[in-house]
Amino acid sequence: MTDTDFARFEKDGWSDPDIAGHYARDFARAAQAAVPDTVRLAKAGPGKAVLDLCCGQGIVTAALAETGAEATGLDFSPAMLALARKAAPGAEFVEGDAMALPFDAGRFDAVTMGFGMLHVPDAGRALAEARRVLKPGGRFVFSTWIGPGEPSAVFWCMSTLAQHGDAGVALPPGPGPFDMAGEDAVRAAFGAAGFEMAGRVRADGVWLADRPDQPIDFFREGTVRGAVLINGQSADTLARLRGIVADLVRAHCGDDAPYRIPVPSVITCGVAV
Numbered sequence: 021m022t023d024t025d026f027a028r029f030e031k032d033g034w035s036d037p038d039i040a041g042h043y044a045r046d047f048a049r050a051a052q053a054a055v056p057d058t059v060r061l062a063k064a065g066p067g068k069a070v071l072d073l074c075c076g077q078g079i080v081t082a083a084l085a086e087t088g089a090e091a092t093g094l095d096f097s098p099a100m101l102a103l104a105r106k107a108a109p110g111a112e113f114v115e116g117d118a119m120a121l122p123f124d125a126g127r128f129d130a131v132t133m134g135f136g137m138l139h140v141p142d143a144g145r146a147l148a149e150a151r152r153v154l155k156p157g158g159r160f161v162f163s164t165w166i167g168p169g170e171p172s173a174v175f176w177c178m179s180t181l182a183q184h185g186d187a188g189v190a191l192p193p194g195p196g197p198f199d200m201a202g203e204d205a206v207r208a209a210f211g212a213a214g215f216e217m218a219g220r221v222r223a224d225g226v227w228l229a230d231r232p233d234q235p236i237d238f239f240r241e242g243t244v245r246g247a248v249l250i251n252g253q254s255a256d257t258l259a260r261l262r263g264i265v266a267d268l269v270r271a272h273c274g275d276d277a278p279y280r281i282p283v284p285s286v287i288t289c290g291v292a293v
């Protein structure tokens with residue numbers, strides 16, 4: 021595995037069965053909204069070999085396999101792979117690093133990556149590896165959370181922590197959560213890796229919540245960054261953070277439960293040139 025503090029931090033965190041289980045149960049309800057367009061843009065179907073990177077609990081891999089494609093999921097977390105094997109019994113699964121793929125060049129018709137780009141320390145390297153294992157004309161499709169400028173619980177939580185959290189709580193240096201959400205950044209990264217932009221669509225994910233501060237719990241229990249950032253806050257600071265996020269949720273969703281909390285994402289497709 022690529023040996024940086026951030027890579028080790030991510031691998032250790034996602035290998036925790038509690039975090040993996042909570043992500044799959046709660047956080048990923050918003051990720052589900054991106055699955056249909058990911059599969060459609062990948063043009064998965066019978067006779068196609070498709071690789072799902074950072075497959076996690078297997079929601080994308082399962083949908084790829086349902087099209088009749090020969091689906092392979094790859095992740096570096098054994099805890100996630102155990103969930104994925106149950107979700108997609110017809111797929112193959114491989115434990116490995118998205119930045120150093122254990123496959124020959126030109127093996128796949130399509131490569132997908134559901135909400136993985138913000139977790140790999142070097143997005144350019146992951147794109148170069150995806151390009152290497154794709155056939156010419158093959159499709160790379162990835163989803164990522166939409167960031168600033170739109171109502172989004174992922175952004176509300178991250179920005180509230182950054183602006184109002186205890187300054188001493190820090191993560192190892194790594195990618196920003198929204199680095200690959202903007203079209204210009206993606207075009208540049210695609211160009212450098214040998215892809216041409218071939219499509220970009222939005223998915224409107226939602227968290228249905230009983231409490232307006234519940235996004236904080238989805239983050240703390242079901243993400244690696246959230247667990248460290250939120251568990252490191254003092255009790256007073258955490259209460260203040262909960263209040264800020266609850267106000268943002270109420271301002272957007274109204275005062276009554278259940279709250280339909282927006283968690284939008286964008287799905288981008290590149291073609292290997």
Ligand SMILES: C[S@@+](CC[C@H](N)C(=O)[O-])C[C@H]1O[C@@H](n2cnc3c(N)ncnc32)[C@H](O)[C@@H]1O
Nearest residue numbers: 034051074075076095096097100117118134139
């Ligand atoms: C947010 S989850 C996404 C899971 C799923 N694809 C979805 O759409 O909900 C991110 C996943 O990426 C995996 N991951 C992060 N960095 C990785 C890397 N360098 N190589 C392989 N898997 C990685 C984690 O173990 C985790 O399962």
